[in-house]
Amino acid sequence: MHDNKKLPAVVLADRIDAVIRRMTLGIGWCYVLLVLVIILQVVLRKGFSHGLIALEELQWHLYAIGVMFGLSLAQTSDAHIRVDLFHSGFRTRTKRIIEILGILLLLLPFITVIFIHSLDFVADSWRINESSSAPSGLPWRWLIKGAIPLSMALLALAVLSRLYREIVLLARGE
Amino acid sequence: EAADKVLLKTPIAFGTNLPALGTTITWVADRLDKVSDGTIRMKVYEPGKLVSPPEILDAVSSGKVNSGYATAGYWQGKIPAAALFSAVPFGPEAGEYMAWLYYGNGMSLYQEMYDTAGYNVHVLPCAILSPETSGWFSKPIEKPEDLQGLNMRFFGLGASVMEKLGVGTVQLPGGEIFGALEKGAIDATEFSQPAIDTRLGLNKIVKYNYFPGWHQQATIFELLINKDTWGEMTPGQQATIETTCMASVTNSIAEGEAMQFPVMAEAKQNGVEIRYWNQQMLDTFQEKWLEVAAEKSAEDPFFKKVWDDLSQFREGYDLWEANAFLPRKQAN
Amino acid sequence: MEANEILVIAMFLSFIALLFTGFPVAWVLGGIGIIFAFIGQWADTNLDTFTGLDFLTLGLVVNRLWKIMDNWILVALPMFIFMGIMLDKSGVAERLMHSMQELFGRVRGGLAVTVTAIGIILAASTGIIGASVVLLAVMSLPAMTKQGYAMPLALGTIASAGTLGILIPPSIMLVIMADQLALSVGDLFMGAVLPGLMLGALYIAYILVYGLIKPHAAPVPADAKPVTFGVVFNVLRDVLPTLLLIVVVLGSIFGGFATPTEASGVGALGATLLAVYNRKFNLKVLKDVVAGTTNTTAYIFAIFIGATCFALVLRELGGDELIESFLTGLPFGPYGIIFFILGVIFLLGFFLDWIEITLIVLPLLAPVISALGISIDGYGVVDNPELVWFVMLVAMTLQTSFLTPPVGFALFYLKGVCPPGVKLSQIYRGVIPFIVLQLVALLILVFTPELVLWLPAKAYG
Numbered sequence A: 001m002h003d004n005k006k007l008p009a010v011v012l013a014d015r016i017d018a019v020i021r022r023m024t025l026g027i028g029w030c031y032v033l034l035v036l037v038i039i040l041q042v043v044l045r046k047g048f049s050h051g052l053i054a055l056e057e058l059q060w061h062l063y064a065i066g067v068m069f070g071l072s073l074a075q076t077s078d079a080h081i082r083v084d085l086f087h088s089g090f091r092t093r094t095k096r097i098i099e100i101l102g103i104l105l106l107l108l109p110f111i112t113v114i115f116i117h118s119l120d121f122v123a124d125s126w127r128i129n130e131s132s133s134a135p136s137g138l139p140w141r142w143l144i145k146g147a148i149p150l151s152m153a154l155l156a157l158a159v160l161s162r163l164y165r166e167i168v169l170l171a172r173g174e
Numbered sequence B: 001e002a003a004d005k006v007l008l009k010t011p012i013a014f015g016t017n018l019p020a021l022g023t024t025i026t027w028v029a030d031r032l033d034k035v036s037d038g039t040i041r042m043k044v045y046e047p048g049k050l051v052s053p054p055e056i057l058d059a060v061s062s063g064k065v066n067s068g069y070a071t072a073g074y075w076q077g078k079i080p081a082a083a084l085f086s087a088v089p090f091g092p093e094a095g096e097y098m099a100w101l102y103y104g105n106g107m108s109l110y111q112e113m114y115d116t117a118g119y120n121v122h123v124l125p126c127a128i129l130s131p132e133t134s135g136w137f138s139k140p141i142e143k144p145e146d147l148q149g150l151n152m153r154f155f156g157l158g159a160s161v162m163e164k165l166g167v168g169t170v171q172l173p174g175g176e177i178f179g180a181l182e183k184g185a186i187d188a189t190e191f192s193q194p195a196i197d198t199r200l201g202l203n204k205i206v207k208y209n210y211f212p213g214w215h216q217q218a219t220i221f222e223l224l225i226n227k228d229t230w231g232e233m234t235p236g237q238q239a240t241i242e243t244t245c246m247a248s249v250t251n252s253i254a255e256g257e258a259m260q261f262p263v264m265a266e267a268k269q270n271g272v273e274i275r276y277w278n279q280q281m282l283d284t285f286q287e288k289w290l291e292v293a294a295e296k297s298a299e300d301p302f303f304k305k306v307w308d309d310l311s312q313f314r315e316g317y318d319l320w321e322a323n324a325f326l327p328r329k330q331a332n
Numbered sequence C: 001m002e003a004n005e006i007l008v009i010a011m012f013l014s015f016i017a018l019l020f021t022g023f024p025v026a027w028v029l030g031g032i033g034i035i036f037a038f039i040g041q042w043a044d045t046n047l048d049t050f051t052g053l054d055f056l057t058l059g060l061v062v063n064r065l066w067k068i069m070d071n072w073i074l075v076a077l078p079m080f081i082f083m084g085i086m087l088d089k090s091g092v093a094e095r096l097m098h099s100m101q102e103l104f105g106r107v108r109g110g111l112a113v114t115v116t117a118i119g120i121i122l123a124a125s126t127g128i129i130g131a132s133v134v135l136l137a138v139m140s141l142p143a144m145t146k147q148g149y150a151m152p153l154a155l156g157t158i159a160s161a162g163t164l165g166i167l168i169p170p171s172i173m174l175v176i177m178a179d180q181l182a183l184s185v186g187d188l189f190m191g192a193v194l195p196g197l198m199l200g201a202l203y204i205a206y207i208l209v210y211g212l213i214k215p216h217a218a219p220v221p222a223d224a225k226p227v228t229f230g231v232v233f234n235v236l237r238d239v240l241p242t243l244l245l246i247v248v249v250l251g252s253i254f255g256g257f258a259t260p261t262e263a264s265g266v267g268a269l270g271a272t273l274l275a276v277y278n279r280k281f282n283l284k285v286l287k288d289v290v291a292g293t294t295n296t297t298a299y300i301f302a303i304f305i306g307a308t309c310f311a312l313v314l315r316e317l318g319g320d321e322l323i324e325s326f327l328t329g330l331p332f333g334p335y336g337i338i339f340f341i342l343g344v345i346f347l348l349g350f351f352l353d354w355i356e357i358t359l360i361v362l363p364l365l366a367p368v369i370s371a372l373g374i375s376i377d378g379y380g381v382v383d384n385p386e387l388v389w390f391v392m393l394v395a396m397t398l399q400t401s402f403l404t405p406p407v408g409f410a411l412f413y414l415k416g417v418c419p420p421g422v423k424l425s426q427i428y429r430g431v432i433p434f435i436v437l438q439l440v441a442l443l444i445l446v447f448t449p450e451l452v453l454w455l456p457a458k459a460y461g
């Protein structure tokens, strides 16, 4: 498990991160809800021989929301897995430059591609008012698909906050 | 003027290792190459390698891939009427289905459906599966009450019918059916034809295999081609693909009809109970299906349009059907 | 060599090179995918390739991402993580440590055996390697130091026992493997039980033998008390609730009462009830568990998302065909190819971890294995027995990747909680015998597929 490593303070970035953390930690409660939904489904299925497809689908809806918005939480708490072998030995300045270049050349292009293409993806779903393909499944599929652009936008915000923090710290020589 | 070469990147819905479900497209890819003297090539991507089956329509329409091979029943969450171009409960057998498609309004409605829903695809029926089985049960089903409370894997419009009879239906992917059935997560399942179900090993767990497949008497598989790609092809290339797909329809029926009985005979030897639904059950399924069709027609205008047209065609066909054919061999 | 083959190799090498910059693995994967998509597009016009890659094709990443979200198998993953973190906070392990220590008190190496036994129990109730390693280290390292254990033995025991959870079900690695290869989660869970227990047994045997040969390395405490009925009773009392949880979760999957997803939810609730039972439950704990679950699930899925982009582009560059034709072209025979593949995975395990290997390498290998034509007779009742067996071989190999430096997560976690005096080299030295034991176990599995397939077959019988 990764503990939240405290990054050096930078006022604006700290504020943005705090907002993102509060939001995503709130969204994280969907996992508690997921436990309850699964238990309810087990009780209905085993106790009353009647599981509900809608509950089955609600499970992966909740899981998907937790996963997608959790990305931003992991970003602000610097929890994404790194290969530490050489990294831990680099000078702080080198680390900052790596982080800045990585964000600009690898991460932001990746987020941008997903974000742009997800807009069409959600729009299509909205246009045809897509619902589950199971007869008694959940309607409004565009709603859960909308989690992709929204979570990517939030992740971009978290990443830009980190970028700003690294640039400021680099300039300050910290 | 020499035609430009076309490469159709084609993600598919069922693995090419599955007879009929997957082998048909391998046949198409092979023939296209030969018939077109190499100017049309098709690269087949196994399910999920490029994109997963339910995403094929979206991927072809947006041009992320230029073609795809699936069955329209997959899109019924996006377009309710799509299920009618996949398999219709108590619907037409292959001959009648083709008659409606090619010589009735079927093909124009099929294309119109995608156009109205805003999908940028050109559709071609490219295989028909002969009847599926009605499913595998752990106990005999003699009356509608026997279905009450079962959890069952079921596909397409038939699932709504089963729901009306108190069955909880899920749509598991083929690979998970065996495990779910074994572990009791589901009590019964349908998947496909005997030759395919055997591949999944269903006969190892549940012994009562019911026929006829009232929910899928014939199943159409479609080749979707991105409309821009289609438009850029020469008339000769378009005709080559159309003709190859029509040939594939013939080939798939022949393959499907030929491969079931040896498998069924072997299953019978291994203790599988091959049962034919009694009249009461068939009547019940049909009654519930008509309710479902009426509900779906009320919910979706295009579903109604297709359903009415198909029903009208079939009413006319009845006169021919009732007089033209010899009675079938009885199962029991 | 063809231009696209050069691109495939360049893509792999860039990935490995950028990995060592220390930028997050997930984003390296995703970013390299994007960059090589554009390189592929450039190559199509300037070199003689036909990748068909461009900005539009990259949109498939969204469709693939959606299939990660719309996935009922993977729902089990955050639930098992929730269960693990909750169990970590529930105080169960401390009670076990306390009572079991007395049980093995008079045996040479008894404390190390206790650690391994608790490792097995933790493994069977969760699969969170980080949590297990940290928990075992915090609980037992001071005690082992005080008793005068040789540092490498103590460290090796903790790291290896803590990683058992990735193999012994429930295991998030096996959930992901089942998803990637369209196998049944239940089959993989059942298949892993005996190999996992065998590995645990090998550890214990090694510790006991080591204690006999080098008594100074694993001493008996001076104040060891005899094992009384009371001691045994205490152990039973403390182990019973956890065993009950294990039986409920694994038993319901194996017995066919529940799907793995349902069992994971029941397990999450069960772990919470255990915390309540041990008076460790409050709102703050629940908040911590929610935060931990959200974070841990997210960093695993980030790699999923990055890897799906990487794999898509690699495939379009022709990477699949290249690897498949290379492997099937090896002049080794079926078993030789399997050993070669396992060897490569073992080597990859030095700098990649199980998530990347499972997501990128494993799907490339499945068709190769199916094409080898190895058939394991007598287990026809199991769906796809050859692949289940092969997956277990890979799982056992990946188990070692946690312990192999330089990138071994168990080692990182352990180093993180050790007192400052402990050197990384001591940890490295300590895990070597356990890595060897894992390779021995792997060898046994290669030649006794029964160990994997007997239990799943039994369940269907």
Ligand code: NA
Pocket: C122, C123, C124, C125, C126, C127, C128, C164, C165, C166, C167, C168, C169, C170, C171, C172
């Ligand atoms: Na585990």
Ligand code: NA
Pocket: C349, C350, C351, C352, C400, C401, C402, C403, C404, C405, C406, C407, C408, C409
């Ligand atoms: Na390693």
